Amino acid sequence: MxxxxxxxxxxxxxxxxxxxxxxxxxxxxxxxxxxxxxxxxxxxxxxxxxxxxxxxxxxxxxxxxxxxxxxxxxxxxxxxxxxxxxxxxxxxxxxxxxxxxxxxxxxxxxxxxxxxxxxxxxxxxxxxxxxxxxxxxxxxxxxxxxxxxxxxxxxxxxxxxEGVGLWIEPAPISPGSVLGVGDCGAAVSELQMNLSGYGYDLSPSGNFDAGTQAVVKAFQRHFRPARVDGVADPSTQDTLRRLLAAKAGLASGS
Ligand SMILES: [Zn+2]
Incomplete structure (x- = not known):
């Protein structure tokens, strides 16, 4: 059949x-x-x-x-x-x-x-x-x-x-301050808001917990595959911000 x-x-x-x-x-x-x-x-x-x-x-x-x-x-x-x-x-x-x-x-x-x-x-x-x-x-x-x-x-x-998917060139990996499991505060909240703003299932708690780490890893696997470690380094955060801006442009039709 x-x-x-x-x-x-x-x-x-x-x-x-x-x-x-x-x-x-x-x-x-x-x-x-x-x-x-x-x-x-x-x-x-x-x-x-x-x-x-x-x-x-x-x-x-x-x-x-x-x-x-x-x-x-x-x-x-x-x-x-x-x-x-x-x-x-x-x-x-x-x-x-x-x-x-x-x-x-x-x-x-x-x-x-x-x-x-x-x-x-x-x-x-x-x-x-x-x-x-x-x-x-x-x-x-x-x-x-x-x-x-x-x-x-x-x-x-x-x-x-080939015109499939939303992609921006990831920022190169460079030294700088990173966010990882155990960190808390405004910078973590901003990261979580950006990830959930892109679509990921994450509520901004201000605490970088295991769930946040899993989402950061998923983000890296897709958008910054050179290093998949669940640590929000400057390259990860910069790539995420530019991707969000690109998505906003798509949604508004510009
Ligand atoms: Zn599957």
Whole structure:
């Protein structure tokens, strides 16, 4: 049993039974890595009724792409998640699984053919569904305490060069005062406000706790991948401020 494919770029279906009705407009794309030893094992799991997980698209390392769930249906890939105050991320997103063993089984570079396929697919989806650039996100962005994928090796800058996602060149790592676990005060509050202002699920408490560290790590994995340590160094803070300004420009249409 199959279904009409949604993208002109995809010609193969591998139908998954794991989906239900959406409860919101589709306005995000969420990128994942499969995090399993082999592509076949990952695809089997996403198509098996017992697993209760799925995604819309699955991209092999050679760029071959299959569709598992119709875009109009709610696939089950995000789990407990939050972005810009919304929590039912499955209802509002397209989920793309990108084959990579992940941090647990030998994290490796994403091959060029795979990156090109993901990039073209995201561009096609954002154009058709009118998804804003800043809403093409990592699973780790919406679930920073639980998830690391697609991780710091995923080349967001290359996607941006193809017009996908919001990206600014990260500030170089340089010496200066840093914020880390245990710090408190106005500077921590400002950092937390900036992170939550961008979309991360974090309430400004003024205390740099484990939750703040997880969000800083998620931010670094996506936007300042040269060092992912959960410490808000000057480069991290500067990159975040400029990204916020870029997002404000997008939202106002300038
Ligand atoms: Zn994921």
């Amino acid at each position: 199959t279904f009409p494919l949604d993208s002109d770029l995809v010609r193969e279906a591998a139908p998954s039974p794991n989906h239900d009705a959406r409860a919101a407009r589709t306005d995000m794309i969420l990128l994942h890595y499969t995090g399993m030893r082999s592509a076949e094992e990952a695809l089997d799991r996403l198509c098996s009724p017992e697993s209760k997980v799925s995604c819309h698209y699955f991209v092999f390392e050679n760029g071959r792409t299959v569709q598992l769930v119709p875009e109009g249906r709610r696939a089950w890939h995000a789990g407990a998640s939050s972005w810009e105050g919304a929590t039912d991320i499955n209802s509002r997103s397209i989920g793309i699984e990108i084959v990579n063993p992940g941090h647990e089984f030998g994290y490796r570079d994403f091959p060029a053919a795979q990156v090109m396929a993901v990039s073209a697919l995201c561009r096609d989806i954002t154009n058709r569904l009118r998804i804003r650039a800043d809403r093409v996100l990592a699973h780790s962005d919406v679930a920073p305490t639980r998830k690391d994928d697609p991780g710091e090796k995923f080349p967001w800058s290359e996607l941006a060069a």
